[in-house]
Amino acid sequence: MARxxxxxxxxxxxxxALGAIVVGIAAVWVWFAQLRSGASSVSVTMPELxxxxxxxxxxxxxxxxxCHGASGGGTDQGPPLVHKxxxxxxxxxxxFFLAVRRGVRQHHWTFGDMPAQPQVTRGQAAxxxxxxxxxxxxxxxx
Numbered sequence: 001m002a003r004x005x006x007x008x009x010x011x012x013x014x015x016x017a018l019g020a021i022v023v024g025i026a027a028v029w030v031w032f033a034q035l036r037s038g039a040s041s042v043s044v045t046m047p048e049l050x051x052x053x054x055x056x057x058x059x060x061x062x063x064x065x066x067c068h069g070a071s072g073g074g075t076d077q078g079p080p081l082v083h084k085x086x087x088x089x090x091x092x093x094x095x096f097f098l099a100v101r102r103g104v105r106q107h108h109w110t111f112g113d114m115p116a117q118p119q120v121t122r123g124q125a126a127x128x129x130x131x132x133x134x135x136x137x138x139x140x141x142x
Contacts, residue, residue, distance in 0.1 A: 042080045044073040047138035056131030059124045079109040087141045093129050100125045
């Protein structure tokens with residue numbers, strides 16, 4: 001007489017695992033849908049800025065805020081830079097320099113292409129990046 005084999009994982013654990021997978025997929029889908037919808041702004045906590053970041057803030061307000069918001073939180077014309085998508089590990093400082101110099105084709109958001117900003121010097125861009133990075137850090141984005 002053959003003995004029945006016990007399943008390696010109980011049916012209850014299989015259902016729990018399946019549920020976790022479905023919830024995870026749904027969460028990723030919601031995040032991606034928000035990203036693609038062009039959600040235009042996020043709440044930004046402004047930190048006490050270093051002297052050079054304050055200078056960068058002035059350049060940011062003069063050249064970037066129209067689309068990205070005064071604090072980098074985004075507008076209906078451009079995405080928030082204070083967002084996990086723009087953390088250092090995903091968009092390096094060099095990516096910001098290239099965006100200023102060459103512009104950026106639409107890829108993460110639905111706002112359209114970002115034009116080059118030839119009026120912004122490399123030194124100004126460095127100060128803008130410093131401003132953005134300090135604001136990102138104050139908002140938990142590294």
